[in-house]
Amino acid sequence: MNKYELLAPVGDWRTLRVAIDAGADAVYFGIRGFNMRESARNFSLRDLRKIRKICGSGVRMYLTLNVVVYDGELKRVENVIKKAKRFVDAIICWDMAVIELCRKYGVPFHVSTQASVSNLKSALFYKKLGAERIVLARELNLKQISKIAKHVSVECFCHGAMCVAVSGRCFMSQFTQGLSANRGKCAQLCRRSWGIKDDAGNELRLENSRVMSAKDLCTLPFIDKMKKAGIFSFKIEGRNRSPEYVFAVVLEYKKALDALSGGLGFGVSEIRAGVENLKRVYHRGFSSGFYFKMPTADDFSFSEYGEQSERKEFVGKVYKYWPKAGACSVKMNAGKLCVGDEVYLIGDNVGAVRTGVKSIELEGKDIKMARKGDDVGVVFDREVMGNREQKIGRMVGCDIYLIRKKF
Numbered sequence: 001m002n003k004y005e006l007l008a009p010v011g012d013w014r015t016l017r018v019a020i021d022a023g024a025d026a027v028y029f030g031i032r033g034f035n036m037r038e039s040a041r042n043f044s045l046r047d048l049r050k051i052r053k054i055c056g057s058g059v060r061m062y063l064t065l066n067v068v069v070y071d072g073e074l075k076r077v078e079n080v081i082k083k084a085k086r087f088v089d090a091i092i093c094w095d096m097a098v099i100e101l102c103r104k105y106g107v108p109f110h111v112s113t114q115a116s117v118s119n120l121k122s123a124l125f126y127k128k129l130g131a132e133r134i135v136l137a138r139e140l141n142l143k144q145i146s147k148i149a150k151h152v153s154v155e156c157f158c159h160g161a162m163c164v165a166v167s168g169r170c171f172m173s174q175f176t177q178g179l180s181a182n183r184g185k186c187a188q189l190c191r192r193s194w195g196i197k198d199d200a201g202n203e204l205r206l207e208n209s210r211v212m213s214a215k216d217l218c219t220l221p222f223i224d225k226m227k228k229a230g231i232f233s234f235k236i237e238g239r240n241r242s243p244e245y246v247f248a249v250v251l252e253y254k255k256a257l258d259a260l261s262g263g264l265g266f267g268v269s270e271i272r273a274g275v276e277n278l279k280r281v282y283h284r285g286f287s288s289g290f291y292f293k294m295p296t297a298d299d300f301s302f303s304e305y306g307e308q309s310e311r312k313e314f315v316g317k318v319y320k321y322w323p324k325a326g327a328c329s330v331k332m333n334a335g336k337l338c339v340g341d342e343v344y345l346i347g348d349n350v351g352a353v354r355t356g357v358k359s360i361e362l363e364g365k366d367i368k369m370a371r372k373g374d375d376v377g378v379v380f381d382r383e384v385m386g387n388r389e390q391k392i393g394r395m396v397g398c399d400i401y402l403i404r405k406k407f
Contacts, residue, residue: 010246018246110135113135138157141290158219159218173186216285217287244344255270310403315332327377337378
């Protein structure tokens with residue numbers, strides 16, 4: 001068995017492809033109706049065979065069934081478990097009825113963080129029930145985790161969004177919008193700007209009006225300490241995030257964990273470079289969560305639209321590939337595309353590839369810039385694509401996004 005597991009979030013076919021490309025050891029995903037990210041595209045039961053084929057035997061598949069379940073839904077849940085058994089490696093759950101159904105059909109299960117397992121006695125209780133792993137409550141520090149990890153296999157979040165509520169069990173969206181976060185329909189009200197007003201109409205001016213919007217977790221600077229605490233599975237949050245986000249985050253944590261596992265170390269320069277790469281994609285600022293201390297005012301975000309250093313802009317689509325020329329036929333739908341530009345090529349069959357524009361041809365002539373409405377031939381930079389060059393032939397149908405610096 002590996003010394004660790006890097007677990008990646010998957011919300012659609014594109015993120016599944018990039019998670020595997022970036023080196024994920026396992027992926028977790030939901031099916032429509034019974035998972036905590038109902039707004040993600042998600043999958044159907046019919047998709048499980050294809051997911052298994054894409055993952056092969058080298059990438060483990062975990063199905064999330066971690067929502068509140070009502071009596072009228074148990075038959076459907078039972079049907080899901082029966083049909084998923086032959087494809088998935090485990091089910092992530094916490095409802096005792098779902099756990100009992102996993103036991104009934106011999107499906108391995110991991111206890112979700114929704115169960116808020118915060119002590120050894122609770123962890124051992126679930127282990128006795130047959131749980132192969134416990135996803136510990138987010139509110140634990142490394143010392144508390146280390147004590148539990150000596151007795152059970154544990155999984156902890158290493159990167160991604162954090163909820164202001166205890167282990168994500170929030171009722172704000174349900175009370176105000178009728179959309180239950182515990183049914184995967186969170187309206188993200190905590191991310192809004194809020195004010196304070198009394199009955200007399202007096203208002204308090206807040207330095208940071210986003211008083212409930214937690215920064216994103218980032219453990220890359222202390223990933224070595226997490227390994228020493230005995231954590232086996234390092235979980236990335238983000239089933240609603242973009243393909244380029246999933247690729248970047250998996251890639252950086254994979255490099256760090258591989259270096260540490262190989263005894264190579266992961267020093268200050270590597271950490272600094274890794275964090276800068278993580279800042280390219282969407283985030284709300286970074287926090288160490290609860291791993292060292294209770295969060296303070298510094299752990300809440302000031303950001304409305306994210307603090308990422310780059311943004312992407314849709315410009316066109318690949319509709320044909322010419323293998324001998326190594327060129328793609330591109331229809332420009334918006335904006336401009338120039339030689340030397342960096343772009344993302346994003347599609348269901350390839351996930352997300354970051355590359356550069358090497359040359360552009362229009363009506364048999366080399367040009368420096370393509371504009372909206374042009375049908376052009378584009379050669380993408382093979383050196384940037386590296387060992388993923390073999391996938392260019394599957395670029396047909398990909399969307400092209402120009403990468404811009406965000407100021």
